[in-house]
Amino acid sequence: MDEEYDVIVLGTGLKECILSGLLSVDGFKVLHMDRNGYYGGESTSLNLIQIWKRFRGSDKPPAYLGPSRDYNVDMIPKFMMANGTLMCTLVHTNVTKYLSFKTVDGSYVFNKGKIHKVPATDMEALKSSLMGLFEKRRARKFFIYVQNYDESDPKTHEGLNLSRVTTRQLISKYGLNDNTTEFIGHALALHRDDQYLNEPALDTVKRMKMYAASLSRFQGGSPYIYPLYGLGELPQAFARLSAAYGGTYMLNKPECKVEFDMRGKAYGVTSEGTTARCKKVVCDPSYLPNKVRKVGKVARAIAIMSHPIPDTNWSHSVQIILPQKQLGRKSDMYLFCCSYLHKVAPKGKFIAFVSTEAETDRPEVELKPGIDLLGPVDELFFETYDRYKPINTPSSDHCYISTSHDATTHFESTVMDVLSMYTMITGKTIDLNMDPSAAGIAIE
Numbered sequence: 001m002d003e004e005y006d007v008i009v010l011g012t013g014l015k016e017c018i019l020s021g022l023l024s025v026d027g028f029k030v031l032h033m034d035r036n037g038y039y040g041g042e043s044t045s046l047n048l049i050q051i052w053k054r055f056r057g058s059d060k061p062p063a064y065l066g067p068s069r070d071y072n073v074d075m076i077p078k079f080m081m082a083n084g085t086l087m088c089t090l091v092h093t094n095v096t097k098y099l100s101f102k103t104v105d106g107s108y109v110f111n112k113g114k115i116h117k118v119p120a121t122d123m124e125a126l127k128s129s130l131m132g133l134f135e136k137r138r139a140r141k142f143f144i145y146v147q148n149y150d151e152s153d154p155k156t157h158e159g160l161n162l163s164r165v166t167t168r169q170l171i172s173k174y175g176l177n178d179n180t181t182e183f184i185g186h187a188l189a190l191h192r193d194d195q196y197l198n199e200p201a202l203d204t205v206k207r208m209k210m211y212a213a214s215l216s217r218f219q220g221g222s223p224y225i226y227p228l229y230g231l232g233e234l235p236q237a238f239a240r241l242s243a244a245y246g247g248t249y250m251l252n253k254p255e256c257k258v259e260f261d262m263r264g265k266a267y268g269v270t271s272e273g274t275t276a277r278c279k280k281v282v283c284d285p286s287y288l289p290n291k292v293r294k295v296g297k298v299a300r301a302i303a304i305m306s307h308p309i310p311d312t313n314w315s316h317s318v319q320i321i322l323p324q325k326q327l328g329r330k331s332d333m334y335l336f337c338c339s340y341l342h343k344v345a346p347k348g349k350f351i352a353f354v355s356t357e358a359e360t361d362r363p364e365v366e367l368k369p370g371i372d373l374l375g376p377v378d379e380l381f382f383e384t385y386d387r388y389k390p391i392n393t394p395s396s397d398h399c400y401i402s403t404s405h406d407a408t409t410h411f412e413s414t415v416m417d418v419l420s421m422y423t424m425i426t427g428k429t430i431d432l433n434m435d436p437s438a439a440g441i442a443i444e
Contacts, residue, residue: 001250001274005031007425008269008276010256010283012249013041014076014235015402018418019282019425021093021238024245026426031276032242033269037252039239041284042385043076043405045232045344051302055381065304065378066346072230073302073344076405077336077353078414079104079224079319082217083210085415087225091441092430098237100228100442102342103220105315109187110322110333111179115311115373118187118321120212120223122147135180142174142184146208162202170201184208186323186332190412193324193331218443224410225443226317229343258288258399266398280425282400285388291401292388298407299363299384300355301370303377306348309337310375316341316350319409322370331357333370336409352377355407358384400425 006028009020017039020032038044046054048068052061061068080086082103090096107118111130119128122143126136150156160170171181185191189207196204214223227233239249253271258281261267268277285292312318320335327333333356340347354370363382371380390401403417423429 001271001276003031004277005029005248006278007031007280007282008033008278010034010258010269010281010287011041012036012039012235012239012251013284013402014043014231014238015414015418015421016041016282016284017235017238017242018089018415019421020247021095021241021245022089022418022422022430023425024242024247025093026428027245030242030247031250031269031278032239032247033250033253033256033271035252035254035256039235039251040075040232041235043074043231043235045072045074045230047071047073051381055302055383066349070340070346071344071351072232073351074231074353076231077338077355078231078405078409078411079222079226079317079336080411081210081223082214082220082225083223084214084410084412085419086411087441089415089418089430093238093241095237095241096441098240099233101225102228102317103218103443104222104224104226104317104319104338105220106312106318107187107215107222107224108312108318108320109183110320110326110369110373111183112326115309115320116183117313118183119143120188120208120215130183131180135177138175139180142171142176145174146205147212149205149209151202160201162205163200165201166198167201167204168197170205171197182323182325187321190408190410192406192408192413221313221315222319224317224319226338226342256287258283260397264397280398280400282402282421282425284402285390285404288392288399288401291390291392291397291399293391294386295389295404296387296406297358297384298355298387298405299358299366300353300382300407301363301367302381302383303352303354303371303374304345304379305350305352305374305377307375308339308350309335309352309373311373312337320370320373327369329356330359331407333367334407334409335370335373349378353409355409357407394424 009032012034048071119125122140125139266281316339322333337352339350387404389403
């Protein structure tokens with residue numbers, strides 16, 4: 001604490017740990033502190049006793065659920081795209097050597113009261129139960145266009161400038177109906193609302209190509225992978241990386257008060273009467289509440305079950321997206337399920353989550369469409385948490401604050417925030433244009 005650092009990072013949430021690792025690799029002198037005695041912050045994983053304390057106010061869960069230590073239940077559940085931005089970041093930092101992964105069995109979308117597998121290629125479009133015969137043919141042509149599209153090869157553009165043509169215009173060129181447009185936008189391109197329809201189509205085409213590339217990467221039933229023992233392993237892996245490059249970690253540090261000089265610039269952090277000095281502070285919103293504003297609220301249900309989600313082909317791990325229009329809502333709903341095969345629960349047990357951007361103060365009612373898809377549950381817990389985003393000017397106060405995690409069950413929005421913060425802190429852009437398949441990734 002009596003040294004000077006380039007950066008002090010407060011909180012060991014996933015975003016903060018990724019940044020700590022990236023900055024340490026870049027040669028920054030980093031001190032990483034957390035008021036908690038465990039890694040992960042809001043994105044930690046809990047055992048059964050910890051879950052019972054948090055949601056039921058008791059430390060005695062029922063014996064029929066199995067040993068507490070066999071549970072690793074994520075508080076911010078998300079899958080990773082096999083070829084996505086987070087995987088590229090893991091490869092870039094070589095953090096993959098600390099982790100083992102398992103492919104996710106299925107990717108589904110909710111449509112007209114039923115669950116359907118998400119088609120990602122022209123061949124899958126022809127087999128999909130989401131579309132009638134003629135729509136399948138139109139969708140197949142669209143998928144072939146996307147699969148063949150190469151930004152650097154004008155021959156594949158078919159005369160379209162996707163930096164100017166909107167997604168709505170591109171999709172209408174192929175005559176696709178609203179139903180098909182919905183699953184393409186929300187379950188393949190992973191947009192969270194319909195704003196993308198009026199924006200340049202290039203982003204949507206790139207997202208669809210990444211989905212397809214991720215799907216073919218490990219030949220699993222979905223484009224997603226998930227670390228064994230849960231996401232709590234990720235912050236610790238980045239913490240190990242930071243330590244390997246000279247980063248210093250301190251848990252159980254009470255208060256962690258950011259100190260400002262007369263001009264309002266952060267110059268250090270005080271804990272237990274001692275101030276560690278620094279040039280920049282990185283933190284989650286809870287450490288600087290006067291420099292953030294509330295932008296929304298996430299509603300979530302956590303279910304412990306003894307079976308997979310029905311109608312998902314007995315999948316042990318699955319993502320189901322319920323598009324907003326199917327539910328008459330402003331926000332999509334997400335289902336996430338994993339099981340004992342991922343070392344997150346005892347044998348025979350499954351963990352499922354239902355999450356959405358809250359539009360009311362009644363999560364039990366709001367999440368019902370997703371909960372109804374789960375079938376019988378052993379235990380069900382509800383929670384809501386507020387989402388915050390920074391309102392400060394980092395160049396003026398030297399404080400770099402992450403945005404709260406959203407309701408999505410994939411990591412793409414999370415990593416975009418991290419990479420944006422990295423650029424603000426360092427003035428550099430990380431080159432993630434690599435082939436993640438070239439890295440040795442342990443898949444079970």
